[in-house]
Amino acid sequence: MPINKRASQTDRSVIFTRALKLALGALFLIALNSAATAQEPKGITEGVHPLLREPIDLTEGCITADCHAPLVAEEFVHFPECEDCHDLEDEATHLFTLNSGSPDLCYACHDEPEDAKFIHGPVAHGDCMVCHNPHSSPIEFLLEEPGNKHCYSCHTEMEEHVSLAEVQHGTEEDFQCTKCHDVHWEDQEFLLVSDMPSLCLECHEEVGEIIEHATVPHEALTTDKKCVNCHNPHGSNEPKILADKQVNQCLECHNEPMETEYGEIGDMKTWMAENPVHHGPIEEGNCAACHNPHGSQNFRLLSQAYPKKFYNKFDAENFQLCWECHEQTLVMDEKTTTLTGFRNGEDNMHYLHVNRDKGRSCRACHEMHAGTKPLQMKDQVPFGKWAFDLNFEKTESGGSCAPGCHEELAYDRVEPFPQGRPGEETPAPEAIPAAVPAAAPVAAPIVTSEAK
Amino acid sequence: MKSLQGLQAFLVGGFIWTALLINPQRTFAIYNMKVGDPMPEFNLPKAEEPSERFNSKELIGKPSAVIFWRPGQEFSLEALRELETVIKEIGTDKVNTVSVDVSRSSNEELHSVFKDGPLSYPVLLDPERALYGKVGVIVAPTTLMFDAKGILRFVAPSFPGQYKRVALARFRFLLGEIDQDEMERRISPAVLKIEHEQALAWRRYNLGRKLEENGKATDAMGLYELAISDYPQLVQAQCSLGFLKLAQGELQPAAAFFETALGYQPAFSEANLGKAAVLVRLDRFDEAKTILLKLKEENPVAIRAYYELGRLYQAQGQTGKALEAYEAALAKLYPETPAEDENKNR
Numbered sequence: 001m002p003i004n005k006r007a008s009q010t011d012r013s014v015i016f017t018r019a020l021k022l023a024l025g026a027l028f029l030i031a032l033n034s035a036a037t038a039q040e041p042k043g044i045t046e047g048v049h050p051l052l053r054e055p056i057d058l059t060e061g062c063i064t065a066d067c068h069a070p071l072v073a074e075e076f077v078h079f080p081e082c083e084d085c086h087d088l089e090d091e092a093t094h095l096f097t098l099n100s101g102s103p104d105l106c107y108a109c110h111d112e113p114e115d116a117k118f119i120h121g122p123v124a125h126g127d128c129m130v131c132h133n134p135h136s137s138p139i140e141f142l143l144e145e146p147g148n149k150h151c152y153s154c155h156t157e158m159e160e161h162v163s164l165a166e167v168q169h170g171t172e173e174d175f176q177c178t179k180c181h182d183v184h185w186e187d188q189e190f191l192l193v194s195d196m197p198s199l200c201l202e203c204h205e206e207v208g209e210i211i212e213h214a215t216v217p218h219e220a221l222t223t224d225k226k227c228v229n230c231h232n233p234h235g236s237n238e239p240k241i242l243a244d245k246q247v248n249q250c251l252e253c254h255n256e257p258m259e260t261e262y263g264e265i266g267d268m269k270t271w272m273a274e275n276p277v278h279h280g281p282i283e284e285g286n287c288a289a290c291h292n293p294h295g296s297q298n299f300r301l302l303s304q305a306y307p308k309k310f311y312n313k314f315d316a317e318n319f320q321l322c323w324e325c326h327e328q329t330l331v332m333d334e335k336t337t338t339l340t341g342f343r344n345g346e347d348n349m350h351y352l353h354v355n356r357d358k359g360r361s362c363r364a365c366h367e368m369h370a371g372t373k374p375l376q377m378k379d380q381v382p383f384g385k386w387a388f389d390l391n392f393e394k395t396e397s398g399g400s401c402a403p404g405c406h407e408e409l410a411y412d413r414v415e416p417f418p419q420g421r422p423g424e425e426t427p428a429p430e431a432i433p434a435a436v437p438a439a440a441p442v443a444a445p446i447v448t449s450e451a452k
Numbered sequence: 453m454k455s456l457q458g459l460q461a462f463l464v465g466g467f468i469w470t471a472l473l474i475n476p477q478r479t480f481a482i483y484n485m486k487v488g489d490p491m492p493e494f495n496l497p498k499a500e501e502p503s504e505r506f507n508s509k510e511l512i513g514k515p516s517a518v519i520f521w522r523p524g525q526e527f528s529l530e531a532l533r534e535l536e537t538v539i540k541e542i543g544t545d546k547v548n549t550v551s552v553d554v555s556r557s558s559n560e561e562l563h564s565v566f567k568d569g570p571l572s573y574p575v576l577l578d579p580e581r582a583l584y585g586k587v588g589v590i591v592a593p594t595t596l597m598f599d600a601k602g603i604l605r606f607v608a609p610s611f612p613g614q615y616k617r618v619a620l621a622r623f624r625f626l627l628g629e630i631d632q633d634e635m636e637r638r639i640s641p642a643v644l645k646i647e648h649e650q651a652l653a654w655r656r657y658n659l660g661r662k663l664e665e666n667g668k669a670t671d672a673m674g675l676y677e678l679a680i681s682d683y684p685q686l687v688q689a690q691c692s693l694g695f696l697k698l699a700q701g702e703l704q705p706a707a708a709f710f711e712t713a714l715g716y717q718p719a720f721s722e723a724n725l726g727k728a729a730v731l732v733r734l735d736r737f738d739e740a741k742t743i744l745l746k747l748k749e750e751n752p753v754a755i756r757a758y759y760e761l762g763r764l765y766q767a768q769g770q771t772g773k774a775l776e777a778y779e780a781a782l783a784k785l786y787p788e789t790p791a792e793d794e795n796k797n798r
Binding site: 129130155161235236237246248284286289327341 | 525659
């Protein structure tokens with residue numbers, strides 16, 4: 001990103017103006033000594049400051065209309081008297097000096113950093129005047145510029161970043177640098193006013209609630225940069241001020257197998273790259289559709305309830321995660337012509353497999369993240385330490401499978417197969433045998449130790 | 453070998469993600485329609501007044517959106533709200549929109565959704581899921597977007613965080629307000645990243661300038677040196693160091709900083725000015741004059757360029773020309789203030 005080149009050379013003029021005047025003065029003196037131009041320039045008395053053409057009556061005070069009144073003309077005025085900071089050195093030449101240099105002069109009244117771990121640059125260099133006007137200012141705290149603009153005068157990259165960001169951190173009123181950063185010194189890096197995540201949770205209470213009640217925490221919140229691992233508090237082009245596209249953000253860490261207290265997590269990046277048929281939310285790059293990155297009371301940080309086991313007595317409440325997007329009646333209606341393509345005529349095959357005492361969880365047959373078959377049908381079904389082939393084949397109006405659970409059975413939405421086979425009756429749900437392990441173990445993206 | 457495989461996986465993954473993000477042909481969220489199909493005909497009752505019906509033909513003639521949703525589902529409700537803001541932003545007269553409640557919710561449930569205000573677009577009822585089935589909806593919400601001729605152009609399943617951004621960009625594309633490239637750029641804007649080394653260098657340089665203005669040249673010099681150690685291409689810091697060295701009378705180090713800056717940016721005015729200033733002090737007047745005459749009309753370096761020209765003429769004994777140059781410098785420095793008055797309040 002190009003950096004804002006705010007700094008201009010014109011400001012240097014303040015420094016060399018004096019030199020310029022001296023040079024001009026010198027030139028006048030040369031001119032005075034020249035016979036050809038031996039006329040004294042009007043209004044200049046040699047060797048005397050122009051302001052001292054008339055004696056200055058110091059009893060009048062410094063703040064008179066003709067003298068230093070403009071210095072204290074703004075709304076916010078530094079309250080000390082002039083002599084609290086300035087000493088009269090020579091009345092004849094009206095020479096005043098500061099009692100002491102900055103910052104000692106300031107620390108005579110204001111606190112100074114003592115054991116602070118992190119000190120803001122201007123303070124570290126002892127130059128309070130970088131930010132504050134010692135006399136008066138239209139801005140509170142005698143600052144030179146209002147609000148964030150003041151900070152941007154040095155932090156130029158931030159001004160550009162904030163102006164480019166489509167997603168801002170709160171409203172303009174809320175987004176004040178000083179809400180999160182101390183301007184003088186702090187014990188937290190980046191002068192944060194408190195440690196993360198507590199700093200963020202002061203405003204984001206709802207996230208605090210989630211973290212507090214989570215039985216399955218997300219390590220990203222407690223390691224490295226914590227909240228800033230995922231979010232860019234200065235704004236971004238992504239929803240929720242994510243620092244990058246959500247899926248990239250997740251895969252930045254989930255790009256290798258991980259051992260956690262809650263089980264092993266596979267290398268999701270490779271898995272998704274090698275398996276082109278993705279679950280809808282993943283197609284959208286939206287991992288947070290199913291996982292709560294701030295913590296959860298469900299395994300795998302799932303945002304809603306989902307059965308942990310392979311077999312479960314059916315209860316729609318246990319599938320709340322799926323109902324976030326899918327229609328619940330998908331497994332509630334025994335007959336349908338519209339709810340699902342997985343039907344044999346009007347017989348709802350999802351109902352048959354799930355809505356029963358020994359109901360299967362969705363991931364018995366579907367890959368939750370990505371697979372190679374249509375509808376993310378699994379190649380192999382993990383069953384304990386084993387896995388068996390699903391042998392799913394899709395046809396124009398239906399499909400078939402031949403897993404370890406039952407012999408090869410087919411379904412067709414247009415020309416239904418009686419009981420899955422021509423010429424035979426559809427078996428009652430109870431007649432479907434329990435899964436039988438077959439074939440070799442398989443490396444699933446998430447090791448489903450709970451699939452027992 | 454392992455790193456090669458990693459790179460391979462990265463490239464394949466990156467390609468798939470990019471392709472998926474921008475490819476409008478995705479129809480994984482519906483199983484009975486695909487992009488390019490005509491809008492299915494329907495004639496559904498309105499939730500507000502079930503005796504009134506809405507016919508699909510009413511959507512033709514403008515780009516349109518049909519959102520399938522159900523009450524009691526947070527993603528659906530958020531999608532409805534965001535679609536409402538999208539339509540208002542686009543202009544309600546420019547597009548046609550309907551929502552289709554595919555639940556079997558009671559009237560109370562349905563009306564509770566709109567207790568804070570009705571939508572600007574009709575809510576249709578599809579309790580038998582006739583349209584739902586024709587489309588082959590898999591998830592709710594699902595948003596279909598059709599062009600003015602009623603051809604399916606985009607399918608947006610569920611409610612990802614970028615729902616509003618995507619819907620806005622697609623509508624604007626269908627309205628012909630933006631081309632496909634711009635639509636894709638809006639859907640997937642570049643990731644904003646700060647180059648930290650550059651940023652740190654700029655901060656140090658900016659602080660250095662303020663310290664220099666406050667008379668702390670030594671501190672400023674330290675910061676400029678740190679800045680160029682982080683980011684040597686920061687020609688402003690190179691030049692600031694050059695001018696400070698020049699002020700200390702160290703002509704060779706000053707020249708080196710200006711030359712380094714010119715190596716990065718040959719046309720950088722401040723570096724050329726610094727070089728000329730060094731040349732003036734080395735009595736290489738002709739070279740200096742050539743540079744300064746070019747710079748004297750170039751803001752913001754013109755002030756100092758005139759000043760250096762003044763020095764040059766003064767050193768050559770051309771007092772009149774020197775005086776003119778100094779006055780020109782002052783006139784540029786204080787364009788509306790007489791030179792005498794600016795001493796006040798200092």
